Amino acid sequence: MQAKMRNEGAPGSDGSVSPYTDLVARSWNNAMPMTALWEITYACNHKCTFCYNAPTKGARELSTQEIKDGLKKIADLGCIFIVFSGGEPLTRPDFFELAWEAKRLGFAIRVYTNGYLVDEIVAKRFKELMPFEIEISFHGSRPESFDRLTGIPGSFHRVVQGIRNLRAHDLKVNMKTPITKWNQEELRGIKALGDELGCHVEFDPTITPRDDGDTSPLALQPDMEFLDRLWSSEFADITHEDAPVPRNDEKVTAVCGTGRSAIALDPYGNFYPCVQWRRKAGNIKDVEDLRNFWRVSPVLNEVRRIAEEIPLTTLKDFEFGRFASFCAGVAEVQTGDPKNIYPQLRANAEVRAANHAKFITIQSRQSEGSR
Amino acid sequence: MLEAPLRKHPDAASRNYDGEAFIVVPGKGEYNILNPIGTRVWDLIDGQRTVVEIARVISDEYAVAQEVAEADVRSFVDDLKKHQMLA
Numbered sequence: 304m305q306a307k308m309r310n311e312g313a314p315g316s317d318g319s320v321s322p323y324t325d326l327v328a329r330s331w332n333n334a335m336p337m338t339a340l341w342e343i344t345y346a347c348n349h350k351c352t353f354c355y356n357a358p359t360k361g362a363r364e365l366s367t368q369e370i371k372d373g374l375k376k377i378a379d380l381g382c383i384f385i386v387f388s389g390g391e392p393l394t395r396p397d398f399f400e401l402a403w404e405a406k407r408l409g410f411a412i413r414v415y416t417n418g419y420l421v422d423e424i425v426a427k428r429f430k431e432l433m434p435f436e437i438e439i440s441f442h443g444s445r446p447e448s449f450d451r452l453t454g455i456p457g458s459f460h461r462v463v464q465g466i467r468n469l470r471a472h473d474l475k476v477n478m479k480t481p482i483t484k485w486n487q488e489e490l491r492g493i494k495a496l497g498d499e500l501g502c503h504v505e506f507d508p509t510i511t512p513r514d515d516g517d518t519s520p521l522a523l524q525p526d527m528e529f530l531d532r533l534w535s536s537e538f539a540d541i542t543h544e545d546a547p548v549p550r551n552d553e554k555v556t557a558v559c560g561t562g563r564s565a566i567a568l569d570p571y572g573n574f575y576p577c578v579q580w581r582r583k584a585g586n587i588k589d590v591e592d593l594r595n596f597w598r599v600s601p602v603l604n605e606v607r608r609i610a611e612e613i614p615l616t617t618l619k620d621f622e623f624g625r626f627a628s629f630c631a632g633v634a635e636v637q638t639g640d641p642k643n644i645y646p647q648l649r650a651n652a653e654v655r656a657a658n659h660a661k662f663i664t665i666q667s668r669q670s671e672g673s674r
Numbered sequence: 675m676l677e678a679p680l681r682k683h684p685d686a687a688s689r690n691y692d693g694e695a696f697i698v699v700p701g702k703g704e705y706n707i708l709n710p711i712g713t714r715v716w717d718l719i720d721g722q723r724t725v726v727e728i729a730r731v732i733s734d735e736y737a738v739a740q741e742v743a744e745a746d747v748r749s750f751v752d753d754l755k756k757h758q759m760l761a
Contacts, residue, residue, distance in 0.1 A: 306712035306732075306750035308757070322707040326696060335691055383689040383696060411687035411698035433685045435700045475703050 330564040332556045334607060336597065338565040339377045340386040340415075340578050343370060343401065345570050347391040349417050350454030351442075353483060353523045356390060357515035364570035365588075367397045371404045373572060373587040378408040380593045382566075384435070388415040388578075390570070393425065402432055411435040419458060421465030430472035437469060441478040441504075444492025448485050466500050476502045481510060482533070483523040490533075490541055506541060508533060509647050511633050514581050518637065527650055534651070534658045546662030547655035549625035557610035558618070558629050562603045576606040580632030580641070606631075609641050617642045623652035626659065677724040680751065681761040688716065699758055706757060711736065715747055719760070725751055 309322040330337050343365075345358040365373070377385065385405045392398055393416055405412055412434035421429070429437065439462065443449035449459035469476050478497045480486065486493070490506060497504035508525060512518045525533070532538065539545050557563060562576035562584075569575070572587040584602040587593070597603065609631060618624035627648050631641035638645055682688075688697040695713040697706045708716055711732070718728045729744035736743070754760050 305709075305746050306715045307709045308712055308750070308753050309707045309709075323705045326691060326694075326707060329692060333692075337689075337691075337696075381689055381691070383687055383698060409687055409689070411700060433700045435687070435698055436703070475700070 327560075327564065331560045332563075334563040334597075336380055336382050336564060336566055338384040338386060339380075339382045339568065340388055340565065341370070341373075341377075341568045342388045342390060342570055342578075343392050343398075344395050345390040346394040347389060347417070348394060348419050348455070349391065349458060351440075351452060352454065353452070353481065353510050353520035355511050355513050355520065357513045357517065359571065362571050365572050367400060369572065369588060370401055373568070374401070374405055374408055374410075376587060376590070376593040377566075378410065380566075380597060383409075383411055384413060385410040386413040386415060391417055391419070393420040399428055399432065402434070406432060413438065415440070417453070417458075418462040418465035418469075419455070421468050423468050426465075426468035426472055426474075429469060429474055434474070436475040436477055438477045438479050439466060439502075441480050441493060441497075442483075443486040444489040444496055448489060452483065452485055463496075463500075466502060470501050476500070478502045478504045480504065480506050482506055482508045482525045482529075483510060484525055485523065487525045487529045487533075490538065494541055508651060509628070509630075509633070511579065511630075511647075512637050514636065516636050521647070524647060527654070530650055531654045531658070534655045536658075536662070547626055547659045549656075549659060557607065558613040558631065559610060561610050561631060562606040563610070566597075576603055577632060579630050580606060580635065582606060582635075613642055617644065621652070623649070623656040626655035627652035677726065679722050679724050680719045680728070681721040682716075682719055683759055683761050686759050690717075697759060702758055704757060706759065711746075712750060715750055716754075 329335060345356050374385065387402065392414060402412055412432070414434055414437045416437060416439055418439040441462065442452040443459070446459035450456050466476055478493070480493055482490070494504050508530065510520050510524045512520060533542065534547050536545055561580050565577055567575045567578040568587060573583050574585055574587055575581050575583060582602050584600050585596060590596045613629060613631060618627060618629060621627060621644055628651070629648060634643045634645050635641040683699065685700045686697055688695050690713060693710050693713065695708040695716045697708065699706070714735070715728055715732065718731055725747050726744060729740060729747040732738070732747060733740045733743040751760070
C-alpha cells in the first residue's frame, strides 16, 4: 500500500495503455466530462471565409459576471480543462479577468486564438496566467496565402510575432492548420516554421460547414489528389503514421466523446454536446445544477445513444468505416442526419483505406524479398 | 528544525475522477494521475499540514505504522516536487 503517481508518457513498455489514454477512455465510456470549450465571443479581427461560426443576429453575448457564474457550474460538473475560444477570445476586454477566474476555480486553461493581438504586454499577461497551452490558428507558410485565408493584410507577420512573443516566455504554443486548397502545398513550410518557433503543429484535413448549415466553407476543401498524397508515406512526418491504420472498434463504446467527455458553449450561454454538434441542450444561465442536468438532459442522452449506434451501424456498413474519423455533428448539419456518411468523410476514409492497402502490399513484397 | 507545511503549486490544476486525482502542470505540460492513497495525500496538502501531520492521518486511516506512513509520504512528496506539483 503506497502513495503513487503515474506520470503521463509513452504507453507502458508492456504494451498497456498510458494512464491518460485510459482516463480519456473512461471519460468517454462513463460520460465523465473533462473539458468545456467556451466560445466567449463571436467578435473576431480576422475574416476567414471557411470559419464555422454562425452568430445569431441581435443575440446578447454574456456579461463578465454571467460567464464567471457559468465557470463555477462547469467546475462543479467536474471539468478540469476550460478552453476559451471564439470568435477571437482576446477581443473581449475582460478576457484575462475571466481567465483568472477560471484559474481560481482550478481549471487548466487552453486558449484558442488567432494570435493577432498578442503583443509583448499580452504575452507577459499570459506568462503570469500560465495557461496549459495556447493554440493558434495558422494558415500558411507565406504571407500571401495566410493573409488571403484570414482576409487581413499583414496578419501573417502579426501572428508570427505573436507566437514569438509567447515563446519568449517559454509558453506552450500549438499551431493548428485547417488544410485548404489555398495552403495545401505549404504544409512542410508551416511545419518548418513551427519547428523554428518551438511549436507543435497539427493539421486538420476536414473543413466543416458553418454551424447554421451554410456549406460555403466547403469550397475551400483540399482536393482529392492532395488528400491521396497526404495519407501516403510522403507526409508520414506530418500525419505521424507511415500509413493509415484501421481503427479497432471492438473496445469502442461511442464514436467520439460528444456529450460524454466534453461540452461546448456559445457566447450566449447555450450549451451543446460538443463544439461541432449544435443540438442545444440548454442555457447555462437557466441550469442551476449542471451535474444533474448532465445526467438527465434528453438532448445529451439522445446524442450519447446515437454516438453509440454509429460504430455498430453507419461505420460497420461503410466499406471504409475503420478508416473514418466520423463526426455526427458535421453529418447532421450537412446531411440532416447525424448517422449519414458525408462527402469529406468518404473522401478521407477512401484514400486512407487505399493508402493502407498500398502500404501492406509494399510491406509484404519487402518481406518476401528479404527471405 | 521545524518542517514547513506543504503547498500545492499554484499552477497545478486538479480534479478527482473515479477516486483518482488527475493533475495537470502547465509549465511542464504534463499529466499525472495519482492512485487512491496518493489522491488522499494530495487532498491533505492544504498549505497547513506538514509531512508528519499528513502521515499521521494516513497512518490512522490506513492502519499502518506512523514510521511506514511517513516514509511513504516523504517519498511520494519527493515525486511531487520533482514534477513541480508543489510550491
